[in-house]
Amino acid sequence: MCGIAGIFNLDGRDVDPAVLTRMTDVMVHRGPDAGEIWLGGAVGFGHRRLAIRDLTAAGRQPMSDPSGRITVTYNGEIYNEAELRTELEHDFGFVSRSHCDTEILPAGYLAWGEKLFSRIEGIFAMGLWDRAARRLILARDPVGTKPIFFSAIGGVVRFASEIKGLLADPQHPRALDSEGLHRFLAMGYVGPAATTMRHIRQVEPGSIVVYDREGEASRRFWQPHRKQGFRRLDEAVECFLPLFEQVVNDQLISDVPVGILQSGGIDSSLIAYSVAKRGKFPLVTASFAEQSHDETAIAALVAQETSMPHRIVPVSEDPHPEDTLARVVHHFDGQVADESAGPLLLLTRELRRNSTVALSGDGADEFFGGYPTYRASRLAGGPGAAIPAGLAGAVGKLLYAALGANEKRLPATALLARFLLGIAAGGRHAHAEWRRYIPDFMLPSLYGPGLRALVDVSPMAGYRAAIDRADGPTMLDRCLISDQTYHLPSGLLMKTDAMSMANSVEIRVPFLDRRIMEFSGSCSLDLVVPARGPTKPVLRNALRRKGASERIWNAPKRGFNNPLAGLLRGPMRQLCDNVFVRSRGIFEPYLQPDAVRDLWQSHASRTTNHAYALWPLLTLALWRSELAGDDLFVRRDR
Template identity: 50%
Template sequence: MCGIAGIFHRDGRPAEARAVAAMSAALVHRGPDGEGSWLDGPVGFAHRRLAIRDLSDAGRQPMLDASERIVVTYNGEIYNDRELRGELERSFGVRFRSSCDTEILPYAYLAWGEAMFERLEGFFAIGLWDRKEGRLILARDGIGIKPLYYSESGSRVLFASEIKGLTASGEVAARIDPASLHTYLAAGHPGTQRSLYQDIKQVPPGTMIAFTDRERTERRFWRPVRAPEIRDLDDAVDRLQSTIETVVKSQMVSDVPLAVLQSGGIDSSLISLTLGRLGLKPPLFTAGFTEKSHDETAVARQIATTAGLPLHVIDGEAGEGAESALRAVAYHFDGQCADTGALGFYHLAGAVRRHCTVVLSGDGGDEFFGGYETYAATMMAERVRHVVPRPVAGLIGRTAYASVRGNEKRLPAAAQLARFALGLGEAGTSPHLQWRRLVPRFLAEKIYDGEMTDLASADPFAEYAEYYAEPHANVLDRALIADQRFHLQSVLAKVDAMSMAHSLEVRVPILDRRVMDLAGTIDTSLLNPWPKGAPKYVLRKLAERLGMPHEAAWSRKRGFNVPIAQLMRSGLRTICERVLDREADAFAPFLKPDAIRLLWKEHLDRRADNAFALWPILTMGIWLQGLACPAPR
C-alpha cells in the first residue's frame, strides 16, 4: 500500500525533478517508510512506500525489470503473486531478486502485455512505462479499491493516487466543474470517471489507459456482471464458504502486524469467524458509540468470543477533537467525497494504526449480496410507482422530511418515508437511484446559483442510471449492478482516504474478484428474497453455520456511521457556524450563501433535520475556505 505519481511529456520535453518531488511529498502520509523516484527524458515516476511485504530495500519502487525496459510504480497488493512468480520462472526463465509482489509486474507485462491485468488477483493502481515502445499505461483494479487520478492536457499527462499529488506539480488547477458538483451534492462523490474538478479525471475501475506521443487508448478488462445460475441454497453456502476461506487465507500474507475491523454486521463477522476456523488469531477492533442505535460492541464481543479472537473497543466519537478531525477528513478527501461514515472511520483507522499496519474489512457485502434495505424499497416501488401520482409522492416526501426535525436516531420512520416518497416523486428515473440522495431536488432548487441553476432540476445520476439500465429482467439484478459500479465508489473512496491518512492498509476479502464473480452467479432469490426473507440471506445462513449467534445473524443492518445530526449541533457546531454561516459567501457562485445559512439555522434550531443535505456542503466548504489540514502525526 503506497502512494504513486508521475509525469509524461508527450512532446519529448524532460520531466522536471522538482515537480516529481513535489508530487511525491504531497503523498507522504500514504507511504512514510520510504520514497523513490525515477526520471528518464520525458517521464518521471515517484513512489511513497508503506512497507508491508519484503521490508528490505529490494522492495523499493519505482521498480525495473533486469533489462530496464519496464518501469513500474504501484500501489496495492497482489495475492496470487506466488503462482504468477512460479509461472514466470518456469515459462520465461525469470530470476527474481525479492519476495515483494511488485517485482512480478514488469515481468508479467513483458510476458503477457496488457493481458497481465486479467491475471492479477488483488487490488492495485499501477503506472507502467515501456521504454522501448514509449508507452505509459495507467491501470486500476476491477472494482476500484485503489484510486488513480490523472490530468491530460495538451502534450502532458500527470497521474497520482490523490488529487493533491496532481496539484502539487504546479501544472494542474483544482477548478470546480458544475456538473460534477451536481453529482457530488446528490451522491457524496462525483462518480467513477470524473472528479469534482474540470481538468482532473479518474481511471475508471477495471480499466487501463495507455498513452504514447501520438495516441491514447482505453480498455476495460473487468467489471462485475450478474449471470445467476446457482439457485440451491446449500450449494451457494458451500461454495461461498470455500471461496471465502481461500480468499481470507490468501489475504493474511504480511510481514507486519495485521488485524480485522469488526462491526456488528454479517460481512466482517464472516471474516473473523473464518479466521477462527482457520486457526489464525489476529486481533479484532470495533468502534463504540454512546448513542445505542449506532453502537454494535455487544455483537462484536459475541463474534470475538465465538472465533476465539481478542477484541479491542475504540471510541468511535470525536468528542472535543471533532473539528480538527473533520478538517483532516476534508484534507484527505481533497473535496472529492462526503461519505457520512468518514469521520467515524477516520478515528477508527487512527486508533487501529497504533497497533498494526494492515487490517481486513468487510466492505462490499451489501452491494454484492443484496444487503441494503433500499433493495426491498426498490422492489416495492416497482409495484406502486405507477399507482401513486408523482406530485402526490413528492408532497408526501417533503412533508415527511420537514417532520423529522430534531429526531437524532439512526434513521427515523419519518426520514425513511421521506426518502421513499421523494424517490417515487422523481420524474424520468428509477426510484432506486434516488434512495441515497443527500441534497434532494426540492432543496437543490433553493440553494443552487449561477451555472448550477439550470442543473437543479436535472438528474445528477446519469452514470448511475447508465449502469441501472443494463439489460436484466430482474429489477434487483439491475439495482445490484448499479450499486456495485456506482454507489460502492463512495464507500471505497472513504476507506482508502481515511485509512491512508494514517498509513493503514485495508484489505477487503469480499471485494476479491473470486468472491465477486461467485456472487454474480447466485440468484437474487438467495441474496434478498423479499418479502419472504431477510436481506443478504445466503450470507446470514453462512454466518450461522460458522457460529454467529442466531439473533445477531438475523438482526437488522445498522451500518458504520456517526450520528452527524447530533454532532453538527454539538462537537462540530463551531466549524459549522463558521463554514455554513459566517463564511458562507465562499460557496458563490455555485450555491446561494443565504440559502445555505437558512438550511443551517433550521438544522441548528431543530426546525428540520438537514444533516445529510448539509454534510457534503460542509465538507466541500472546509476545503473551499482553506480550512482543511492534516492532523498532527
C-alpha cells in the same frame, strides 16, 4: 499499500525531478517507509512505500525489469502472486530477485502484455512505462478498490493516488467543475470516472488508460455481471464456504501485523470466524453513544466466541471533532462527503498502533444485497409504480419537513420520505435517487449563478446510465450491478482508501476479491435480495455453519453511520455557525449564501433535520477554504 505519482511529457521534454518529488512527498502518509523517484527522460515516476511484503530494499519502487524496458510504480496487493511467479519462472525463464509482489508486474507485462491486468487477483492502481513502445499505461483494479487520478493538459500527462499529488505541481490548474459539484452535492461523491476538478479524471474500475503515439485510449478488462446459476440456498452456501476460506487465507499474506475491522455486522463477523483458527488477530470496533448506531455488544460477542483480542474505540468521545473533520476533508481532496469517514479515520488510527494491515467487510452489501434500498427497489417496481409522481413528491416533502428533532438512525418518517421522493424524481431510476444527500426540490432556491444552469439536469444521470447499461435480466439485477460499478467505487471504497491511508494502514477486502464477486453474480436474485426474511441469507447461513451463535448470525443490519444530526447541532455547532453564517460567502458563486444560512438555522433550531443536506455543503466549504490557503479553523495532528 503505497502512494504513486507520475509525469509524461508528450512533447519529449525531460521531467523536472523537483516537481515529481513534490507530487510524491505530499502523499507521505500513504507510504512513510520510503520515498523515491525514477526518471526516464520525458517520463518520470514517484513512489511512497508502505512496506508490507519483503520489507528489505529489494521491494522498493519504482521498479524495472532487468533489461530496463518496463518500469512500474504500483499501489496495492497481488494475492495470486505466487501462482503468477511460478508460471513466469516455468514458461518465460523469470528469475526472482525479491519476495515482493511488485516484481512480477514488469515480467508479467513482458510475458502477457495488457492481458496481465485481467490475470491479477488483487487490489491495485499502477503506472507502467514501456520504453520500447513509448507507452504509458494507467491501470485500476476490477472493482476500483484503489484510486488513480490523472489529467492531460497542454501536452503533459500527470497521475497520482490523490488529487493533492497532481495539485502539488504548481503548473496544474485548480479550477472546480460545475457538473462535478452538482453531482457531489447530490450524492456525496462524483462518480467512478469524474471529479470536482475541471481537468482531473479517474481511471475507471477494471480499466486501463493508455498514452502512446496513437494518443489516448481506454479499455475495460473486467466488470461484474449476473448469470444466476445457484438457486438453492444450501447449494450456494456449500460452494461459498471453501471459496471464502481460500480468499481470506490469500489475503492474510503479510510481513507485518494484520487486524480486523469488526463492526458487529454479518460481513466482518464472517471474516473474524474465518481467521480465528489461523491466529489471534486483533478486532477493532467503533462505539457510538447513540445506541441506535452502536454495534459493540455484538462485536464483543464475536471476540468472545473467537477468542480474539478486542479493542473498542469510543468515536463519540472524540474531543476535537472539528479537527477530525479537517483531516477527513484534507484527505478526501473534495471528492467525498461521507458522514462515517470521521469514525473510520479514528478507527484506523487506533488500529495502526498494533497493525499495519486490516481486513474489512466492505462490498458485501453491494454484492450480497444487504442494503434496504434493494427491497425498496423491488417495491418500487411493484406497488410503488402505481403512486403518481406528483403525489409522491408532495407527501415526501411534507414528511421530510416533519423530521424535526428526531436524531435516531433510521426513523420511519425519514425512510418513507426518502422512498417517496425517490419515486417522484426517479421513476424507474428511483434506486439511484435514494442515494441523495440534497433533495432535488431544494436546488432552485439553493443554487447560485455557478450552478443555476444545472438545476434541471439530473446529477444522477451517470448513476441512471449505469443502471440502464448493466448486464442483468431484471431491473433489480441492474440496480445491484450499478451499485457495484458506480456507487461502490465512487463513495465507499474512496472513503476506505482515503481514511485508512491517512493513517498508513492497508485495508484488504475479501468480499471484493474477484472470485467472490463472480460467485455472487452466479447466485439467483432470491438468494441475494429475498422478497422477505433476513437479508444476505448466504452470508448468514455461512456464519451459522461456522459456529456463530444465533444472536450474531441473525442480528439485524445497522450499518456504519455517524449520528450526524446531533453532531452538527452539538460538538460542531460553532464550526457550522462560522461556515454557514459568518463565512457563508465561501459558497459563492455556486450556492446562494443566504439560502445556505437559512438551511442551517432551520436545522440548528431543530425545526427540520437537514443533516444530510448540510454535510456536503460543510465539506465543500472546508475544501474550498483549503484550496485557497485560507483555512476556516486551526488543524491539529494532520
